[in-house]
Amino acid sequence: xxxxAEGTVLSVExxxxxxxxxGNEVTAKCGLVQVKPGDHVLVHAGCxxxxxxxxxxxxxxxxxxxxxxxxxx
Amino acid sequence: MSGRVAMVxxxxxxxxxxxxxxxxxxxxxxxxxxxxxDSALVAGCGRLALTTDSFVVTPVKFRGGDIGRLAxxxxxxxxxxxxxxxxxxxxxxxxxxxxxxxxxxxxAHSMAETAREAxxxxxxxDTKVIDGSIAEKSAGDAAGRYAGGILINTAGVGFVPExxxxxxxxxxxxxxxxxxxxxxxxxxxxxxxxMSIRTDIESDNAPLTEIVSALVQSGLHIHTLRDITRxxxxxVLKELAETSGRTFxxxxxxxxxxxxVQDFCSLLGLDPLYMGNEGKLVCILPAEEAEEALRLIRSxxxxxxxxxxxxxxxxxxxxxVMKTEIGGKxxxxxLQGEGLPRIC
Amino acid sequence: xxxxxxxxCGEKRQKRKIWGIMDKRxxxxxxxxxxxxxxxxxxxxxxxxxCGSHTGAIAKYGIPQLLSDRIHLISGPGCPVCVAPSAYIDxxxxxxxxxxxxxxxxxDLLRVPGSRESLSEAKGRGAKARxxxxxxxxxxxxxxxxxxxYVFAALGFETTAPVYALMARQVLEDGIPNxxxxxxxxxxxxxxxxxxxxxxxxxxxxAPGHVSVVTGxxxxxxxxxxxxxxxxxxxxxxxxxxxxxxxxxxWTNGRSGGRVMNFYPSVVSRAGNEEAQTxxxxxxxxxxxxxRGIGEIEGSGLALRGxxxxxxxxxxxxxxxxxxxxxxxxxxxLCGKIPPTACPLHGKVCTPLTPQGxxxxxxxxxxxxxxxxxxxx
Numbered sequence: 001x002x003x004x005a006e007g008t009v010l011s012v013e014x015x016x017x018x019x020x021x022x023g024n025e026v027t028a029k030c031g032l033v034q035v036k037p038g039d040h041v042l043v044h045a046g047c048x049x050x051x052x053x054x055x056x057x058x059x060x061x062x063x064x065x066x067x068x069x070x071x072x073x
Numbered sequence: 074m075s076g077r078v079a080m081v082x083x084x085x086x087x088x089x090x091x092x093x094x095x096x097x098x099x100x101x102x103x104x105x106x107x108x109x110x111d112s113a114l115v116a117g118c119g120r121l122a123l124t125t126d127s128f129v130v131t132p133v134k135f136r137g138g139d140i141g142r143l144a145x146x147x148x149x150x151x152x153x154x155x156x157x158x159x160x161x162x163x164x165x166x167x168x169x170x171x172x173x174x175x176x177x178x179x180x181a182h183s184m185a186e187t188a189r190e191a192x193x194x195x196x197x198x199d200t201k202v203i204d205g206s207i208a209e210k211s212a213g214d215a216a217g218r219y220a221g222g223i224l225i226n227t228a229g230v231g232f233v234p235e236x237x238x239x240x241x242x243x244x245x246x247x248x249x250x251x252x253x254x255x256x257x258x259x260x261x262x263x264x265x266x267x268m269s270i271r272t273d274i275e276s277d278n279a280p281l282t283e284i285v286s287a288l289v290q291s292g293l294h295i296h297t298l299r300d301i302t303r304x305x306x307x308x309v310l311k312e313l314a315e316t317s318g319r320t321f322x323x324x325x326x327x328x329x330x331x332x333x334v335q336d337f338c339s340l341l342g343l344d345p346l347y348m349g350n351e352g353k354l355v356c357i358l359p360a361e362e363a364e365e366a367l368r369l370i371r372s373x374x375x376x377x378x379x380x381x382x383x384x385x386x387x388x389x390x391x392x393x394v395m396k397t398e399i400g401g402k403x404x405x406x407x408l409q410g411e412g413l414p415r416i417c
Numbered sequence: 418x419x420x421x422x423x424x425x426c427g428e429k430r431q432k433r434k435i436w437g438i439m440d441k442r443x444x445x446x447x448x449x450x451x452x453x454x455x456x457x458x459x460x461x462x463x464x465x466x467x468c469g470s471h472t473g474a475i476a477k478y479g480i481p482q483l484l485s486d487r488i489h490l491i492s493g494p495g496c497p498v499c500v501a502p503s504a505y506i507d508x509x510x511x512x513x514x515x516x517x518x519x520x521x522x523x524x525d526l527l528r529v530p531g532s533r534e535s536l537s538e539a540k541g542r543g544a545k546a547r548x549x550x551x552x553x554x555x556x557x558x559x560x561x562x563x564x565x566x567y568v569f570a571a572l573g574f575e576t577t578a579p580v581y582a583l584m585a586r587q588v589l590e591d592g593i594p595n596x597x598x599x600x601x602x603x604x605x606x607x608x609x610x611x612x613x614x615x616x617x618x619x620x621x622x623x624a625p626g627h628v629s630v631v632t633g634x635x636x637x638x639x640x641x642x643x644x645x646x647x648x649x650x651x652x653x654x655x656x657x658x659x660x661x662x663x664x665x666x667x668w669t670n671g672r673s674g675g676r677v678m679n680f681y682p683s684v685v686s687r688a689g690n691e692e693a694q695t696x697x698x699x700x701x702x703x704x705x706x707x708x709r710g711i712g713e714i715e716g717s718g719l720a721l722r723g724x725x726x727x728x729x730x731x732x733x734x735x736x737x738x739x740x741x742x743x744x745x746x747x748x749x750x751l752c753g754k755i756p757p758t759a760c761p762l763h764g765k766v767c768t769p770l771t772p773q774g775x776x777x778x779x780x781x782x783x784x785x786x787x788x789x790x791x792x793x794x
Contacts, residue, residue: 002627023274047583049684080540267548342780399478403476414548
């Protein structure tokens with residue numbers, strides 16, 4: 001239902017950020033989350049919803065913990 | 074079939090098929106037309122290939138091309154798909170009152186240049202002007218643009234060399250399925266002009282003369298050629314599977330899409346498998362000849378990205394199946410509806 | 418190995434973001450997961466996805482046939498276009514026919530049938546509608562064309578609600594007189610509760626990934642606890658969905674009880690995006706909402722409140738829901754009570770070109786994805 005794509009912030013000006021998706025640029029609103037150039041972000045309907053966690057290592061740990069808890073991995 | 078013509082009838086998918094079957098094919102009733110190939114083979118001086126096409130693209134100028142170039146490419150490519158050597162082109166121009174003369178000249182120039190590149194002569198033409206009421210009444214397309222002031226209809230004539238038999242019916246079990254490059258570029262370029270996404274994706278509109286003549290002259294046993302236009306690769310392959318009465322199996326991971334087009338599609342919730350091109354083809358031929366065909370296609374100007382995407386595997390008629398990247402299997406149908414972006 | 422996207426030409430393949438580990442381990446993980454799910458012989462699992470993008474992705478990746486016969490995937494009411502009542506579509510068409518109004522929408526809303534016709538059909542008799550990528554494009558259009566009022570058809574769930582909230586704020590702050598919103602915004606927890614209370618045969622949920630980005634995974638905790646079933650928050654790549662299904666299957670095989678698992682931690686946290694939640698609360702208030710085919714559910718909708726109510730183009734009270742075809746069983750399909758193929762209209766009079774119900778319209782509707790993929794289970 002909610003199509004969203006991951007891109008990289010190129011610049012921020014006021015309430016707008018320019019976000020790059022492999023060469024496609026979208027001006028997206030940044031009123032829901034603080035962003036700075038270089039951030040990887042999730043964009044939905046012309047608006048930044050979230051900044052992706054910086055450390056993949058942490059995510060892996062999180063997932064591993066879940067798998068451990070449900071008796072897997 | 075009743076009601077009104079809607080945009081979906083121009084999508085190249087199922088609704089277009091119904092409109093053609095139930096109105097035009099049924100009214101025009103001609104054995105050759107009924108074969109529904111990209112161009113018609115008719116008796117005459119040797120074998121002639123005939124085709125006709127109309128161009129209503131908005132905007133008329135887009136990144137990588139324009140309506141003049143597109144009209145030649147679309148027509149020439151349809152002739153080529155039967156192995157014909159393109160010879161003659163006719164064009165009918167329908168212009169809206171108020172369209173700038175300079176724009177018309179620019180489009181005509183582009184058409185002439187592309188015709189020279191494609192090796193076809195423009196031998197007949199016609200012009201009509203209509204008042205601007207289409208624009209006023211229609212309130213524009215989705216993004217509020219109008220038809221752009223220029224519409225073009227063409228006819229193409231080509232000669233089919235002795236011994237050449239290329240048809241949508243000819244695909245055999247065991248054949249390889251090749252494509253000449255990346256999917257979706259033209260559709261993405263056009264759509265980006267209408268949406269607030271800035272991109273430099275260019276239309277791939279190009280005449281495929283060089284690729285096809287290399288293939289035909291090579292002596293390889295080309296069974297089927299088809300240009301990948303409206304409806305995209307999935308629609309084209311599903312139709313070929315139905316026409317030839319075979320099963321086509323393709324692999325998702327082998328289907329070439331540039332990262333830029335892929336991300337453009339992700340933003341709009343679109344599937345590159347259903348996004349059209351204007352300068353790419355499908356080639357079906359015996360598996361053992363696939364490598365040589367790929368080498369030939371890749372040596373051509375518009376074929377550098379050619380790859381094998383699948384094979385003709387069984388005799389269950391009309392099935393197109395794709396092995397997904399996680400090992401699942403997905404049955405693919407022709408494009409349903411218009412392929413509209415979805416967001417929420 | 419990039420198992421998360423199409424093969425990409427002329428460019429080094431991206432590493433998968435979630436795992437960020439070596440190719441070999443990724444492939445092994447995929448194999449381990451698919452082996453387990455194919456051979457699963459635990460308690461019968463009936464897992465509902467309540468996100469249209471999950472419904473679409475499950476079809477796109479061919480996931481059902483990777484699963485044991487004891488795991489059933491059921492599509493719930495997760496497509497906002499599918500659950501809008503006919504009165505909403507009718508109201509949108511009525512507005513688009515007014516001489517000084519232009520309706521802006523996301524693409525697929527154009528084809529959804531109201532009680533008589535779709536917006537796309539109404540264009541033939543003068544309806545004015547434009548497709549936009551972002552709701553904010555509506556503001557740009559309106560600024561350039563002060564002679565028309567631009568009404569944005571604001572459909573969606575919790576994911577899109579904060580975007581609309583920002584839009585409404587900008588319209589008021591900038592004093593733009595000619596932008597209005599026709600809203601049909603719905604919220605997930607209320608409909609899940611209604612489904613469970615109505616006896617939907619479901620014992621696990623694939624929780625919507627992008628809704629959870631906004632709400633946080635904690636929004637599912639009271640539901641997991643009350644109904645004693647697992648909720649797995651999932652992303653939208655094939656492997657991400659398999660991971661979540663695997664989590665549910667491992668959890669269910671050998672124990673019972675509620676549990677919220679987050680398999681989309683790159684963007685979903687337990688608390689979610691709290692600024693977005695604040696924006697929603699400031700601009701909207703909970704209202705009763707009608708879900709097409711299901712009926713009215715208390716507190717399952719959001720409507721513009723306070724000063725923002727002035728921007729409303731008549732969204733309240735759009736509760737009438739007329740079925741175009743009396744035999745249509747969309748409601749039961751949306752509740753997971755029957756599969757799409759059990760509807761007598763499916764694939765016969767009801768096809769994507771001649772949709773009788775909303776589930777056949779959207780590319781994410783369950784009937785549509787079953788029809789196109791030839792899905793049987």
